[in-house]
Amino acid sequence: MQVGTVLPRFLLVYAALYAGYGLTTPFLPALLSERGLSPTEVGLVLAAGTGIRLAAGPIAGRLADGLAAGRGVLAACAALSAASALLYLAGHGFSGLMLAGLAHAAATAPLAPLADALALTATETTAKAARFAYGTVRGAGSAAFIAGTLAAGQVTALLGLAALPVAGAAAFAALAGATLRLPAAATGTGAPVTAGAGLLLRAPGFRRLVAVAALVIGSHAVHDAFAVIRWGAAGLSPATASLLWAEAVAAEVLVFLVLGPPLLARLGPAGALALAAGAGMVRWSVAALTVALPALVGIQALHGLTFALLHLAAMRILGRTVPPALAATAQTLYGTLGLGLATTLATLAAGPLYGALGAGAFWIMAGFCAVALSLVRGLGDRAMAVPDDRKD
16 A cells, blocks of 8 residues: 555544544533532542543553454544543533543543554554654644644634534544544554563563653643743743743644654664653753743743654654554553653642742752653663563
8 A cells, every 4th residue: 555545544543533632621621610510520520530541541452452453442442432522511410520521531541542553553564665754643643633722712612612522522533434444454463462561561671661751751740730820920921821832832743743753763762762851851950940931932842852752752662662463552551651640640749849849840850851861771772672472
């Protein structure tokens, strides 16, 4: 199959996936509040959703690998995501909306890791003429998230918050259909396997990669929770804060689409991880020292390295070192431990740290990146590969 056929199909998958996230995620707390939940109840629904994601992602990944059915499991999860989004409209009261939140969180948790597993398998196993850069489809996903978020604002203004679950359901239904149109080669796991999370977690290279990702991604917690508050206290307007956030997302898209692939080719995966961790050290050190606008403009651009380049390097390492038969399990474990759990724990710590240290909390985040930098050596080497052992 020619790349001209494969690439558009993956672009549709990533566009529908991240547009669905953009339409549903940012305004969910407001929707829950509008439907009568107190701030405490909103927090409980969101926290419960985070908890179930930590379990649902690895279970779906294990199922996809165990059945050698990555495409089918992703399509099924997308269809369930569409149906569960509508439950927010049917649910009433705390218990009903809690059930809706749990169902939707469980259904959406595996979507991005499973899509990444399929895309990486396609880039590694399809014919040379049909291969494409993973950064192309992931960058398109980031752009689609921005578009979905902007569309959510317009939909809310015209039709109200209740229209967002319907719009999100449409996007996830489109994802299910687009997934079923992926080429058979992209379903990618070969024969069913019995090896699972244990084999991956016993592999030193996989554990180190997860630790590096957890430290660098977790280091964003103080920024994500308190940057706007700090900027506002320093006199920056909400419009300026919005532009700074938009700059970070634009840098992410730029690295995924343009700058990241050549950087990865030149530096190698371990070198790219080192650059991402080093950029994090610079970013959070400057954030601890100043809120001068020129400095903030400079460090927000580093988001392209601290998130997008790190993600590209991690995907390259997983593609090189994890057997295709464990691709979905590896992706969901990486997403759960390296991204989800790390972000949750770091966010919980961010409040007390910022309360005690103020801007000094950014020095702790810079320290996270320094520890990550010490762990990157040798990651991505073939010698660090997970053995293709079909016994757990």
